[in-house]
Amino acid sequence: MIELQVNGVRHELSADPRVTLLDALRDRLGLAGTKKGCDQGQCGACTVHVDGQRVLSCLMLACQAAGHEVTTVEGLAGPDGSLHPVQAAFIACDGFQCGYCTPGQIMSAVACIREGNAGSDADIREFMSGNLCRCGAYPNIVAAVREAAGHARL
Numbered sequence: 001m002i003e004l005q006v007n008g009v010r011h012e013l014s015a016d017p018r019v020t021l022l023d024a025l026r027d028r029l030g031l032a033g034t035k036k037g038c039d040q041g042q043c044g045a046c047t048v049h050v051d052g053q054r055v056l057s058c059l060m061l062a063c064q065a066a067g068h069e070v071t072t073v074e075g076l077a078g079p080d081g082s083l084h085p086v087q088a089a090f091i092a093c094d095g096f097q098c099g100y101c102t103p104g105q106i107m108s109a110v111a112c113i114r115e116g117n118a119g120s121d122a123d124i125r126e127f128m129s130g131n132l133c134r135c136g137a138y139p140n141i142v143a144a145v146r147e148a149a150g151h152a153r154l
């Protein structure tokens with residue numbers, strides 16, 4: 001039995017110890033906002049937060065997340081449903097095309113700003129470089145992170 005705390009809700013899973021956090025979130029908990037791109041740590045589509053730090057959920061076992069607070073893109077909005085400032089900035093800046101990489105980009109961007117690594121466009125590009133976008137929406141993604149970095153509620 002694996003006990004996971006995700007977006008403030010406690011879950012008990014009967015899962016093989018080899019199940020990744022990504023598969024547990026998507027297939028067991030129905031949280032499909034976290035995307036599977038490469039499944040081998042190269043694209044960033046599966047980025048979530050564990051105790052506020054960004055991690056690649058395809059490279060973490062679900063059992064390793066037991067006892068820690070996991071946050072997915074579904075957990076970013078406020079209790080009243082208001083969008084997180086980074087989510088709002090991605091919409092305002094048109095920071096996506098197909099949207100497949102977007103949840104991972106957003107989770108990474110929230111952490112990047114919290115880490116203090118969004119002070120310049122060069123920093124944003126460097127510290128978001130683990131999140132690939134096959135649509136090439138990078139200029140607008142950088143603009144969205146830059147805009148959100150000036151916002152208070154992060």
Ligand code: FES
Pocket residue numbers: 035036037038039040041042043044045046047056057058059
């Ligand atoms: S799916 Fe995890 S890094 Fe690509």
Ligand code: FES
Pocket residue numbers: 095096097098099100101102132133134135136137
């Ligand atoms: S918006 Fe399509 S992969 Fe990034």
